[in-house]
Amino acid sequence: MKARYSLTTRLTVLFTLASGLVLICLGTLVAVSIDRHFVELDRDALRDKIHLTREVISKSKSPQDLQTRLDDVLHSHKGLYVSVLRGAESLYSTTDFQFPKDLIALTQTARLGVASWQTKSGEYRGMSESVPLPGSSDPPLQVWVALDIAHHKHFMYGLIRVLVGYVTLATLVAGFLGWWAAKKGLAPLRAMRSRAMSITAQRLDEGMPSQEFPVEMADLATTLNEMLRRLKEEFDRLSEFSSDLAHELRTPINNLMTQTQVTLSQARSTTEYQEILASNAEEYQRLARMIADMLFLAKADHGLILPRPEIIAVHDEARALFDFYEALAEEQQVRLTLAGEGELSGDRLMLRRALSNLLSNAIRYTPPGENVVVSIKGDLHGTTVDVINNGPTIDEQMIPRLFDRFFRADKSRKQLDSDGAGLGLSITQAIVHAHRGRITANSANGKTCFSMYFPRTPR
Structure with missing residues (x-):
């Protein structure tokens, strides 16, 4: 099973990793910059020594004089090594030091023109340069110069140890601070959780203080x-x-x-x-x-499905229901009137049931001598079916609840002249919604209208 971690732990780990990565990059940048600076310092120093050797060569009158002068000049330069070559012949070379044979190639490919190498005795940086002899047609001399960089490496090793220790300590401190910040920052979320746990079915009105x-x-x-x-x-x-x-x-x-x-x-x-x-x-x-x-x-609560959708002539269904309710209408002394025509795509039995519910309610509440009108209007967008009757005006505050189950506009639980359970309008609304339509009701000035709208669908 996959382990689950708290949001505080995740934020702390992410913050620690991000801080550690930033500190490592910063430490690496510092180390690389300092090492590059040392390379530049060594390059300048090597160029100075090559320039000094060139001056000595220009003043020397013979190889023996060159050796004497270079020994005198380089005697006080500790960690400096010089070699002067004429072809394969060595005119001068520092005692007990050997330059790499491919120093010229190393110098050409090295960063900043400074070659680095390591031997058993230490680490060195060096340069090579051709020095032409003034007033002579002989091949130029090769001057090789090297510096002992042990003190630089010692400093870099110490710096890296300090940086590693600092990055480790700073990462741990950043992790602790990240945990503290995450814990404090998520305190409102814990308060929201506690408030939510206190909400029960009897206390649903106690919301969150946003x-x-x-x-x-x-x-x-x-x-x-x-x-x-x-x-x-x-x-x-x-x-x-x-x-x-x-x-x-x-x-x-x-x-x-x-x-x-x-x-x-x-x-x-x-x-x-x-x-x-x-x-x-x-x-x-x-x-x-x-x-x-x-x-x-x-x-209907779980999505009512139309079992047999077909094209329905609404006026034909209304006329058939008029025949069915004719006896009841005559008993109530109510006239049934049909106006307009229209079609819709849906289930015939469901539509007849919805229209029947509205008609039976309209006939029941219409006073003797009045009309119940079914008005049908169809256009390119859909079909509207209105069931209109004269009778008692429904209180405006009750209209939104007319489609609730078991709701009756009067306060009594059961009417003496009806065996209905108060589910007719709820069923009608469910049928209309199943056809992707809508149903509305309005009542004013002794006239009540229930309006069903069915959007047009492709055949």
Whole structure:
């Protein structure tokens, strides 16, 4: 299993590695710069010695005179080695020192024109230069000059040890400071965690105090508060839904239990038993419808799928529903009116169910002698179906909740003239959303309109 590390540990490690890398690069830069400076100093010193040797050569009258003069001049220069060659013949050479045979090639390829080499006796830097003899046609002399750089190397070794120690110590200190900074910087996050742990289902309204957090975490706190607000709304809606569901189920079950207990209290005739069973069957049918509606809404919560999408003539479906509700409308003394035409792509049974729910509600709440109008408007963008009826104006504050499950505009739990459970509008909304549409409601001046919009889809 992959190890999990805290954010403080990760930040500390990253900060330590970054600090160590920066310090190593800085130390390397210092060491390289100092070493380059020593090379430049040695180059200048070697050029001076070559210039001095050239002057001595120009003043010498013979090889013996050259040796004498160079011994006198170089006697006081400790760590300096000189060799003067004429072809393969050595005119002068410092005692007990041997130059590399390929010094000329090394000088040509070396950095800054200074060759470096190492022997058992030490480390050296050297240069070579051709010195023509004035007034002579003989080949020029080769002057080789070398310096003992042991003191430079000793200084560099000491400097590198100091730099390594400093970088190690500074990296450890930077790591500790990084841990301290990360721990202090993440303190608001720990406070947010503690606050979140104290939030329960009964305390969802206790949000995060975003003003107390840094700017970088204020947005996170605000987002969490928005999430908690949505959760509280859903939790309250679920609690209310559970209460309504329990009440709606309790009523028919209590009716069945009471009627059954009364029936069993004494002997009944066959006719009475048949009447009681018929009454119980009505309650069972109501329970079955309610359960079927709840299953339908449960599917809608997880994404309702259109089983049989097809091109539907909405006006034909509305006309068929008019025939179905004609008897009820005549009983309520309500006239049904259809206006307009339109098509949409969707499931025929679902659409008929949504339109049926709106029609039954409109007929139920329309006073005698008034009209229920179904208006259909289709264009290039989609189809709008409006169900309009005259009747009691719905309170504006209740309109947003009309599509909640088990919600009724009146405060009573059950209307005497209706066996509905308050799920019709919720089902209608789920069907419209399944068709990627939207449904709205408005009520004013004794007129209520439910409007369903279905966007047009390719055939």
